[in-house]
Amino acid sequence: MEPRTLYQKIWDTHLVFEAPGQPSLLYIDRHLVHEGTSPQAFSGLKVAGRRVRRPDLTFAVMDHSVPTKDRTLPILDANAAAQFDALAKNCKDTGVRLFDMNDRNQGIVHVIGPELGITQPGQTIVCGDSHTSTHGAFGALAFGIGTSEVEHVLATQCLQQFRSKTMLLRVNGKTQPGVLAKDIILHIIGTIGVAGGTGHVFEYAGEAIRALSMEGRMTLCNMTIEGGARAGMVAPDQTTVAYLEGRPFAPRGKDFQSAAEIWLGLASDGGATFDRVLDFNAAEIAPQVTWGTNPGMVTSVTGQVPDPASFRDPNEQKAAEMALRYMGLKPGTPMEEIPLDRVFIGSCTNSRIEDLRMAARMVAGKHVAGTLKEALVVPGSRRVRAQGEAEGLDKIFRAAGFEWRDAGCSMCIGMNEDRLPGGERCASTSNRNFEGRQGKGGRTHLVSPVMAAAAALAGHFVDVRKIL
Amino acid sequence: MQPFRKHTGLVVPLDRVNVDTDQMVPKQFLTWVTREGYGRVLFYDWRYLESEKPNPEFVLNLPRYRGASVLLARANFGCGSSREHAPWAVLDYGIRVIIAPSFADIFYNNCFKNGILPVTLSEQQVDDLFCRTEKQPGYQLSVDLEENTIRDAAGLEIHFTLDPHRREVLLKGLDDIGVSLLHEREIAAYEARMNPTAPLAPDATLYSAPAGQTAGKN
Numbered sequence: 001m002e003p004r005t006l007y008q009k010i011w012d013t014h015l016v017f018e019a020p021g022q023p024s025l026l027y028i029d030r031h032l033v034h035e036g037t038s039p040q041a042f043s044g045l046k047v048a049g050r051r052v053r054r055p056d057l058t059f060a061v062m063d064h065s066v067p068t069k070d071r072t073l074p075i076l077d078a079n080a081a082a083q084f085d086a087l088a089k090n091c092k093d094t095g096v097r098l099f100d101m102n103d104r105n106q107g108i109v110h111v112i113g114p115e116l117g118i119t120q121p122g123q124t125i126v127c128g129d130s131h132t133s134t135h136g137a138f139g140a141l142a143f144g145i146g147t148s149e150v151e152h153v154l155a156t157q158c159l160q161q162f163r164s165k166t167m168l169l170r171v172n173g174k175t176q177p178g179v180l181a182k183d184i185i186l187h188i189i190g191t192i193g194v195a196g197g198t199g200h201v202f203e204y205a206g207e208a209i210r211a212l213s214m215e216g217r218m219t220l221c222n223m224t225i226e227g228g229a230r231a232g233m234v235a236p237d238q239t240t241v242a243y244l245e246g247r248p249f250a251p252r253g254k255d256f257q258s259a260a261e262i263w264l265g266l267a268s269d270g271g272a273t274f275d276r277v278l279d280f281n282a283a284e285i286a287p288q289v290t291w292g293t294n295p296g297m298v299t300s301v302t303g304q305v306p307d308p309a310s311f312r313d314p315n316e317q318k319a320a321e322m323a324l325r326y327m328g329l330k331p332g333t334p335m336e337e338i339p340l341d342r343v344f345i346g347s348c349t350n351s352r353i354e355d356l357r358m359a360a361r362m363v364a365g366k367h368v369a370g371t372l373k374e375a376l377v378v379p380g381s382r383r384v385r386a387q388g389e390a391e392g393l394d395k396i397f398r399a400a401g402f403e404w405r406d407a408g409c410s411m412c413i414g415m416n417e418d419r420l421p422g423g424e425r426c427a428s429t430s431n432r433n434f435e436g437r438q439g440k441g442g443r444t445h446l447v448s449p450v451m452a453a454a455a456a457l458a459g460h461f462v463d464v465r466k467i468l
Numbered sequence: 469m470q471p472f473r474k475h476t477g478l479v480v481p482l483d484r485v486n487v488d489t490d491q492m493v494p495k496q497f498l499t500w501v502t503r504e505g506y507g508r509v510l511f512y513d514w515r516y517l518e519s520e521k522p523n524p525e526f527v528l529n530l531p532r533y534r535g536a537s538v539l540l541a542r543a544n545f546g547c548g549s550s551r552e553h554a555p556w557a558v559l560d561y562g563i564r565v566i567i568a569p570s571f572a573d574i575f576y577n578n579c580f581k582n583g584i585l586p587v588t589l590s591e592q593q594v595d596d597l598f599c600r601t602e603k604q605p606g607y608q609l610s611v612d613l614e615e616n617t618i619r620d621a622a623g624l625e626i627h628f629t630l631d632p633h634r635r636e637v638l639l640k641g642l643d644d645i646g647v648s649l650l651h652e653r654e655i656a657a658y659e660a661r662m663n664p665t666a667p668l669a670p671d672a673t674l675y676s677a678p679a680g681q682t683a684g685k686n
Contacts, residue, residue: 001603013662015656025651029664037551039501050645055653056663065499079499086501130550130574144574146552147503148581148644156648157664158539158655162631194486195544198573230573293545315485315542318553324482415495420562432546436513 003269006235007201010141012268014124016158021405022159029123030155032109033060033096035087035127036415041151042090054157055095060087062101067417068378068405071101078170080415081349085119089394094154106410107381107407110134110348114218115383117247121236121263126153131223131431132350138244139236139266141201165199165275167229170206173282180358180466181216181427182350182448184208185223186288186298188280194335197229200275203268204234213352214243222349223431226295234310235267247424289335289461290433290446292323297433299335300461301451307331314332326435327443328423336461338445341424343368343375343456345402346440347412347448350429354385362453362464368401369459376400376418379409402456414439419435427455470583471641475564476610477537482527488548495559506553509647533607539596541568545586546575555582565611567569567618569594580634583641585613587628600624602605613639628663 017025031054038060046054052058065080067073075081084101088275099106105116110131113119119135125142126132128150135142145159171184189196202224212220216461217234224232227344234240241260244250251259268289288301297320299306308320324331329338345351349408352407356379360367368375377397379385385407388394394404411418412430414437420426422441430437433444447455454462479645497509514526522529528536539558539585545568552597555578558566566579567587579586589597601607610619611671613635 014636016658017651025654027650027655027658027662027664036498040503043501044503048568054664077499079501083499126552128552130548144550146524146555146574146578147583148551148552148578152645152648155645156649156655157659158651160648194547195570195572198544199571225548225574228572230545251635264512294488296486318483319485331480362553413495415498432488432490432548438496440494 001311003271005110005268005272005274006139006203006233006266007141007164009273010124011163013122016290018376023162025158026124026161028059028120028126028153028157028159028396030113030125031058031152032113032125032132032156033058034064034084034109034127034129034252035062036064037147038085038090038150039086040147041154042086042094043126044151045154050155052094052154054094055097057157058096058154059099059113060091061099061106061109061112062087063106064409064413065461066101066106066406066408067416068408068410068418070124071406085215089459092370099136103385104382107379107383108348108351108409110218110222111352111380111384114138114214115247115381117244120244120250120259121240122266124157130225131222133230133232134218134222134348136221136224136233137214139233141231141233143230156359162461164201164230166203167197167200167276167278168203168205168274168279171204171276171280171282172206173207173208174211175208175282176287176465178450178468179285179287179448180448181212181219183285183288184219184282184292186446187285188395189223189227189296190288190298191280192225194225194294195228197227199352200229202229203229203231203274204232206282209234210237213354214239218352219349223295226431232290232315236263251310269465284344287451287464288446290444291329293326293337293433293435294322294448295433297323298446301335301461303335305329305331305333305335305418317365336463337370339425339460340371340455341408341428342426344378344411344428344430345451345452346378346380346410346429347428348380348409348430351378351384351447353384355429356384356388356393357391359449359453362450363400363402363457364396366400366457373424375456376404376405376411377419379407381407394436411438411439420444427461469581469641469643471637472564472583472585472613474612474614475537475585476608477564478533478535479535479538479597479607479609480527480536480600481540481541481598482652483542483598485542486544486547488553489546489551490548493555494548498551498553503556504560506513506557507562510557510561520564523683535562537562538565538567538609538611539563540594540601541566541571543591549571550574552578552581555579555584559584566659567594569595580637582642583638585611585638587611588619589626592624609686
């Protein structure tokens with residue numbers, strides 16, 4: 001047999017039907033559902049008189065609009081409340097397992113899938129959410145779909161798919177202390193551009209990737225979609241196996257041992273070919289800060305806000321001009337001199353226990369700058385929150401002037417009451433600095449959790465390499 | 469889904485690269501549970517000032533582009549979130565064709581589920597169409613999917629390519645789910661062979677409360 005990539009192996013294993021000139025029918029192992037993109041899919045199914053084929057492979061959670069303050073209070077937004085009720089009813093009617101907002105396992109869909117062991121290597125995983133790419137950290141083929149496809153998976157447990165091209169991204173060597181997975185992926189997107197991965201599935205490899213924890217790999221794969229690729233993957237290794245052992249939905253005992261053997265065999269074969277191969281030098285990557293209105297508009301913390309005239313392409317020039325106008329920034333301003341109004345530590349990109357531990361270590365015994373209006377820590381799940389409290393992280397954050405909230409998407413998307421007010425500037429560990437993403441008129445700078453923590457203390461960005 | 473064969477309409481140029489789906493339908497409308505009614509909120513934050521007063525500077529609000537049904541866009545159109553609310557809004561506004569040098573994958577795919585034709589042309593072709601649209605008030609394009617051509621009244625004729633399967637889906641207005649369900653036998657055979665449940669060994673003590681017990685409201 002020809003050497004195959006990880007992507008090809010998963011594709012081959014999940015092929016239900018193929019015919020020339022048509023998309024293939026791929027089986028979906030795990031379908032994750034949240035309140036935001038599922039109601040129309042469930043109602044479409046009902047109208048067509050179709051049933052949920054595999055409720056046992058479907059997992060639902062409330063995350064996008066859940067309050068992060070007090071969940072015993074009524075939901076004031078009538079539309080959001082109706083959407084929660086719709087998800088609860090849809091799950092009850094169809095037998096889909098739901099982690100509702102009061103469940104102790106509730107959290108952001110891309111945090112709880114892995115931490116509960118629902119996400120496993122070699123699987124196909126979809127969700128009506130573009131950050132489903134996160135689960136690729138386990139060596140799964142995971143990608144976001146629209147609501148029509150959510151309905152399609154509910155009805156058939158399959159998806160019609162065209163085969164993607166593949167791109168191998170090798171991050172060679174070691175990163176500097178203080179440079180995290182978030183900096184690696186922002187640097188990659190800054191290099192290839194926000195459409196650099198269109199039509200491709202990424203596989204990340206190289207020494208710096210192998211050295212990442214599962215949390216780091218999830219951050220990396222999470223933001224793959226911001227580079228235009230629907231899915232990003234890391235081949236399973238001992239780090240993957242160790243993370244999954246003992247997780248509630250992971251196999252146990254002998255079953256786990258035999259599963260682990262299969263997982264470790266999923267790595268791309270030596271000699272497997274990719275459509276493109278890119279190499280990056282980990283040692284050259286500095287902590288990153290975005291200056292514009294998409295994640296590709298990014299530079300090193302030691303850099304400056306660029307001059308739009310420095311872009312060769314006239315469309316890019318115009319985009320940079322518009323971005324600077326929206327962001328209220330002047331060309332040439334050192335990134336370290338940009339003053340901040342708020343700091344948000346959270347989102348499916350950076351809200352896992354390791355992220356919170358690193359941020360807590362940075363702020364322990366110190367206090368956020370007096371100029372800050374708000375500093376939020378929103379754990380990615382209630383399990384992360386409980387773990388953080390068991391380790392005393394909540395006390396460290398609170399003593400440093402942060403708020404410690406309940407789990408959800410929160411100010412990454414601002415579908416609940418956690419929003420960035422217009423004109424205010426936020427250092428955020430989330431994934432999108434699009435106009436209005438965190439709140440209409442809000443100005444987002446994407447950074448790693450340690451960069452966000454250090455920025456909270458200083459009131460502006462600082463190079464964490466100097467203070468670690 | 470309504471089939472797409474031919475369409476002639478007024479062209480509106482949106483001269484911006486990397487337009488993301490957050491701009492097409494901002495967050496506050498993602499709590500709706502319907503597929504309809506999003507046309508009013510398409511490009512909400514760009515289109516409206518305070519209290520939904522139309523922003524006179526935004527291209528969709530210019531009188532000469534009122535009633536446009538062909539959207540001319542720049543590279544990487546529809547990037548970001550997978551929200552299908554974006555193509556729902558585009559369609560509900562009345563747009564049937566989007567022409568751009570490139571599209572983001574998820575948005576592109578979502579268009580075909582909703583009877584919207586996304587046409588990919590070269591940068592030069594798109595630049596040329598921007599010039600023509602901006603120069604000539606009332607500029608229209610006729611898009612013929614049966615012939616894979618775009619024409620204007622001045623004799624411009626552009627051929628475009630589209631994956632034959634995607635083309636057929638649009639021409640016939642096919643129901644994807646119905647098509648896939650024709651493979652019930654293969655799906656059942658796959659399930660019997662692969663046992664997709666196997667790796668799942670849920671811990672019975674996992675649940676503090678039965679699913680669905682607590683709804684959104686108290």
